[in-house]
Amino acid sequence: MPDSHLREFGQWITQHPWTEVLAVEGVQEKWDIYINIITQAFHRYFPLKQTRTHPADAPWITPRIKRLIQQRAKAFYTDINLFRQLRNKVIREIKRAKKMYYPNKIKHLQQNSSLWFNRVKSLCGMRQASDIPLLSQFSPDLAAEQINDHFASICQTLPLPDKSDGQVGQEDKNFAHFITIPIGDSIEFGQK
Structure with missing residues (x-):
């Protein structure tokens, strides 16, 4: 906003006689007239400017x-x-x-x-919402399969660690036994 607009508005507001507001008796009427005058002056001295935004704009x-x-x-x-x-x-x-x-x-x-x-x-x-469906509607076996599929899809999007140097870190040793576990037909939870 140019400084000249601020100066013009400042001159107007200090030199305006406000007779419209002073001539009315009711407080609410005074307020309504005052707001109307100020709004008109604001739009006159500070007109809206249109700008275009692009979806790629930060x-x-x-x-x-x-x-x-x-x-x-x-x-x-x-x-x-x-x-x-x-x-x-x-x-x-x-x-x-x-x-x-x-x-x-x-x-x-x-x-x-x-x-x-x-x-x-x-x-x-x-993302705010999870992609895991409501599991209460499935049997325990199917619920476990749904959870497994969900986390497997997340893991597939992650980059693989670089093993070009041939060294295996401690965290890789701890994780290695998960990779080699054979998966049976079903897993029973909570039973001995």
């Missing part, structure tokens, strides 16, 4: 940053010194916006750990 990219990027692009062909100034300003603004984006998203959630954790997961792009 969430911290503000309309101000987008305007600076447009100005920088125009200056590239006309004034190299202005381009360099705007380039540095865009970089600073993006750093500042990025630094403030995540803290502003979670600062009001500090009292509620559940909401905080859900918001952090959504900001990180993690």
Whole structure:
């Protein structure tokens, strides 16, 4: 917002006679007229500006940053010194916006750990719902198979460890016996 708009609004608000508000007796009527006058002046001195957002834009990219990027692009062909100034300003603004984006998203959630954790997961792009179906409707054997399939699908998306040096770490030795367990027809839980 240009400084000139602020100055014009400041001059208007200090020089406005407010006769419309003073002529009315009721408090609610005074308030309604005052709000109406202020809203009209606000829209006159600070008109809405449309900006386009793109799905690929980072969430911290503000309309101000987008305007600076447009100005920088125009200056590239006309004034190299202005381009360099705007380039540095865009970089600073993006750093500042990025630094403030995540803290502003979670600062009001500090009292509620559940909401905080859900918001952090959504900001990180993690899924909120599990893909494991309701297991109470299945027999124990089928439920175990469903759980196994679910965790196996998760493990298939993980990268394999690099074993090019031929060394096996302690954690690999502990994990190795799980790989070689033969799976029978069914596993009975809770029975001797």
